[in-house]
Structure formats: C-alpha cells, structure tokens
Amino acid sequence: MQAQVNYVLNPSFEQYSRCPRLLNQIAFANHWNSIDTLWSPDTSVAGPLCMPDYCNACASYGEASLPSNQYFHHYARTGNGAVEIFMLIDSATDPGVPDGHSYLQGRLSPSLIASQSYCVTFYVTLEDGSGYAVDKIGAYLDDGSIDIGQNAANCYQAQTAFTPQILCSGIINDTLNWVKVQGSFTATGAESVITIGNFYSYTSTDKIAVDYSSLSMYGGSLYLIDDVSVITSDAVADAGPDGLVSPGSDGAFIGTADEGMPCTWYIVGDTVPIGYSGGLKVHPDTTTRYVVVMDLCGNVTRDTVVVNVAPAGVGTLGFTKEDVKISPNPAKDEVTIQTPESFSQCGMIRMYDMLGLQVYETPISSKTQTVKISSLVNGVYTVQVVTSEGMSVALRLIKE
Secondary structure: OEEOOOOEOOOOOOOEOOOOOOOOOHHHEOOEEOOOOOOOOOOOOOOOOOOOEEEEOOOOOOOOEOOEOOOOEOOOOOOOEEEEEEEEEOOOOOOOOOOOOOOEEEEEOOOOOOOOEEEEEEEEEEOOOEOEEEOOEEEEEEOOOOOOOOOOOOOOOOOOOOOOOEEEOOOOOOOOOOEEEEEEEEOOOOOOEEEEEEOOOOOOOOEEEOOOOOOOEOOEEEEEEEEEEEEEOOEEOOOOOOEEEOOOOOOEEEEOOOOOOOEEEEEOOOOOOOEEOOEEEEOOOOOEEEEEEEEEOOEEEEEEEEEEEOOOOOOOOOOOHHHOEEEOOOEOOEEEEEOOHHHOOOOEEEEEOOOOOEEEEEEOOOOEEEEEOOOOOOEEEEEEEEOOOOOEEEEEEEEO
C-alpha cells in the first residue's frame, strides 16, 4: 500500500496564469486546455468557442465568475475554481453546431505506470442554465494523441473514435450537488493526459429536457467540473501527523497538500462532513480527533489525526515522532514500543482502528514495552503515545 498521490496537475483549477475575463479561456488554468495544440491563447480575446470555460471567484465578469454567473449560480466543490464544458448541444435548436461537444484536457505527472491499476475520479454538476441533462460523461486517458490541431473547424464534433476508460452511464441532472464520476482502469504506461467530456454522438447520447431557470440555453447541456484525480487503486488515506495548536492560534493543517482528492473529513464520532480534498485547516478549541475517508473505486480507507490544544504556557510537545519507535512493523503477534525515558509511568499507549475507534489502551510502564496484537484483525492501526499533560504523537502500524 502507498499513501495517496494525485497524478493530475492543478486538479482543482486553483492555479492560474491569469484570472479569466471571458468565455473559453481554459488555458489560463495551469496545465489545462481543450483537445487542440493551442496552449497559449491571445490574452486579449476569448479563445475558440469550442474550448472549455475557466471560471474562478477571482473573476468579476458575469460569464467567467463563481459563484454568481450569467448562466448559473454555483460554488466550486473545493477552492475557487471550476470549469464548464458542453456535453451536448441540440442541433435542432442550434444548427450551426451539429453535435456541440467540448472537451477538457489536463496534464498528468508523471506518466502512468504500465499494468498498474488506477482509480479516476472527477465531480460534475449540471448548470441550471442548461436545456438538457445527459449521460455518457466520461474520461479518456492517453499520450495526447487525441488532438484536433489549432482552432480546427470541427472542434465541436463528438470524438467518437475514442472510447473512454471511465464512463458514467446514467443521466446526471443534479444542479445542486456535485456528483462523483469514478472508475478504474489498468494503464498501458503511455498515459500522460486526461480528457473529460462526452465521447458519443448526439443520437447515442441519452438526454432529458430540463427547464430549471429562465437562463435555459437553447438546448445546450453545460456541466461544471471540479476536483479531478488519478490515483493508484491501492493507495490509502493519509491524515498526516498529529498537531499542536495554542488557544487563539491560526489553527493547524491536517492531511496532505494533495488537491482534488475523493476524500471526506469528519470529526470522530460525528457524521457531518467538515471538508473534502487531501487536507484542510482546522481550528479546534479543545483537543480533537479527525478522520479522513477516501473511496478509490470501492477501496475505502480511513486514517485519523489528533490536533492537541496546548494548555496555557505549553508551547511544544517536548518530543517528536522520532522519539517513539515501533518494531516490527508490519507485525503479526506483538510489537515493541520505545518511548522517551520521561514517559515511564506517566503516559499512555492507545491504539485506534481505521474507523477511529479505540481498540487498546495501556499505561506506559517502561521505556521499552511489548504490546500483544494477535487478537486484532488484520489492517492498519494508529498507535498513539500520550503524555500525562495530554500531548501526543501517533504512528501507523500494519497488523498482518
């Protein structure tokens, strides 16, 4: 198993070379464009009409802004950026664009590994200015061969020559919530880009007419896209190391810096999500335990982290993870836990499962202590070493 790593560059569209001012300026979002070779558009004008639209809260113009937009009102799933693309345009209502598709293409780094299984995830929501909701929303991963050349006249046509590895078969008509599109595939080793869109013709696409608002667009089917990820299917959730904050501080960052992750964060014991993506900043008033849940195409893993709020006058833990050692790891029947000398008879050892539930507790009786784990089911556990003042560090233990 390995920790979560997102191969998609700028997966939440937060990084940009310039705040968008007009429609079709997807190239302003770093590492993203349409399926053409024009990766640096003239910044004074809008790009080709068949290019995706980059939307960001930094924009004041009504066609490129979030959350209030000329065609919809919607917040990004995470952060400030999202992209809108045409999944379909009804040729009967707009004969000038007979299929009306646009495609979003992003860079992967590094390229994928041959024979490795990956879970691909992205989130979509139907714009409330759309006239149709459709199915067949998918993702195609390759070496960039899906390219139609600069400003090609046929850029609106469906790319039916390519079969997406990831495909949502049901019609997505939710204009309120972000809907997860997810699937797994085995890489050939050549994949360096991901392309998102509808790879099926107008007649092969199932659709339903919608009329959610007075903004309804002539039969167009526009969707917002956010939080794109490509992750090895066997990756595990990573809540990061335990933290320490002082009362009234700016809080603590938990998790990892990976954006666009299919993760949900909770306070242990609560069912209301407090955040998404790989990590987030928290501001607890008291020592609090958090759990992150990551769903990679049915491979659901969890990890916990504790943010300690220091008592008045306490500024540091007085020890680090390097002062605590667990061996062997992985282990089957027992482990030896080494702790600082000052912990003897004044601290605790606790173990938690992937749900964040405590499964073991014992006082620290010596600097080197043996703990029996044969009764525990196989899996990943968090071993927490706690001082008498309530400060702690945590290490991961794999039970085989």
